[in-house]
Amino acid sequence: MIADPIALRLGDPSDTLRLGTGMATVLGKAAGTIVVLLRGDLGSGKTTLVRGLVAALPGGDEAEVASPSFNLVNIYPTRPEVVHMDFYRLRGNQAGELFEEYAEAAPPGGTGPGRILAVEWAEHLPDDCLAGDHLSLTWRYDGTGRRVTIEAHGETGAALVSALAAHLRETCHPRNRTD
Numbered sequence: 001m002i003a004d005p006i007a008l009r010l011g012d013p014s015d016t017l018r019l020g021t022g023m024a025t026v027l028g029k030a031a032g033t034i035v036v037l038l039r040g041d042l043g044s045g046k047t048t049l050v051r052g053l054v055a056a057l058p059g060g061d062e063a064e065v066a067s068p069s070f071n072l073v074n075i076y077p078t079r080p081e082v083v084h085m086d087f088y089r090l091r092g093n094q095a096g097e098l099f100e101e102y103a104e105a106a107p108p109g110g111t112g113p114g115r116i117l118a119v120e121w122a123e124h125l126p127d128d129c130l131a132g133d134h135l136s137l138t139w140r141y142d143g144t145g146r147r148v149t150i151e152a153h154g155e156t157g158a159a160l161v162s163a164l165a166a167h168l169r170e171t172c173h174p175r176n177r178t179d
Contacts, residue, residue: 002152002158003152003157003158003159003161003162003165004161004165005149005150005151005152005161006149006150006161006164006165006168007147007148007149007150008147008148008149008150008168009142009145009146009147010045010145010146010147010148011144011145012144012145013045013048015145016045016048016049016052016146016148017048017049017051017052017055018052019049019052019148019168020048020049020050020051020052020053020054020055020056021052021053021055021056022164022167022168022171023036023049023052023053023164024052024053024054024055024056024057024060025056025167026160026163026164026167027053027080027116027160028056028057028058028079028080030080030114030156030160031114032114032156033103033114033115033116033117034080034114034115034116034117034134034135034156034160035103035117035119035132035133035134035135036116036117036118036119036134036135036137037119037122037125037130037134037135037136037137038050038118038119038120038121038122038137038139039121039122039123039136039137039138039139040137040138040139040140040146040148041139041141044139044140044141044146045139045146045148046120046121046137046139047065047066047067047120049118049137050065050082050084050118050120051065053082053116053118054076054078054082054084057078057079057080057082058078058079059076059077059078059079060076060078062077063076063077063078063082065084067086067120068084068085068086068120069086069088069089070089072085072086072087072089072090072098073085073086073098073102080114080115080116081114081115081116082115082116082118083102083115083116083117083118084118084120085098085099085102085117085118085119085120086119086120086121087099087119087120087121087122087124087125088120088121088124090124091124092124092126093126095124095125095126095129096125096126096128096129099117099119099125099129100129102115102117103117103129103132122136130153132153132154133153133154133155133156133157134153134154134157135150135151135152135153135157135160135161136150136151136152136153137149137150137151138151150164
């Protein structure tokens with residue numbers, strides 16, 4: 001299965017929060033560990049997206065989402081569990097080892113929907129960490145707003161991007177679409 005990338009214009013942070021909410025609708029139903037790689041400059045919207053994602057999942061009302069720049073990993077009490085990582089200060093093998101620790105570890109309980117692994121500054125991961133199925137979101141500044149491109153990698157990623165595209169067509173205001 002091949003899924004076309006999704007390109008969106010996000011005019012302000014509320015648009016980014018809504019995208020996170022839409023992603024929660026789709027990713028919250030997926031099984032296993034879902035990897036979401038986030039790339040973009042400082043202040044581009046990566047943490048805001050995670051805030052919208054977490055808030056829309058069951059248990060998200062108990063979470064206080066903040067950038068994990070200094071402690072590297074935040075785990076939120078959502079269903080599925082969201083593991084929020086930030087590799088701004090890590091590179092190469094250090095980033096790869098921490099990523100693999102959470103990508104391979106099963107969440108507590110051993111059953112259920114698994115987890116969502118949201119990784120900020122994913123460009124700092126070694127290439128071998130990028131081989132598995134994942135979603136990749138890349139932000140670019142666009143005047144007062146942002147453009148985000150969502151791409152699928154692997155069969156699971158393609159299925160998720162297709163489902164997300166269908167969900168966004170139903171729920172997002174057309175002004176946000178660029179494709």
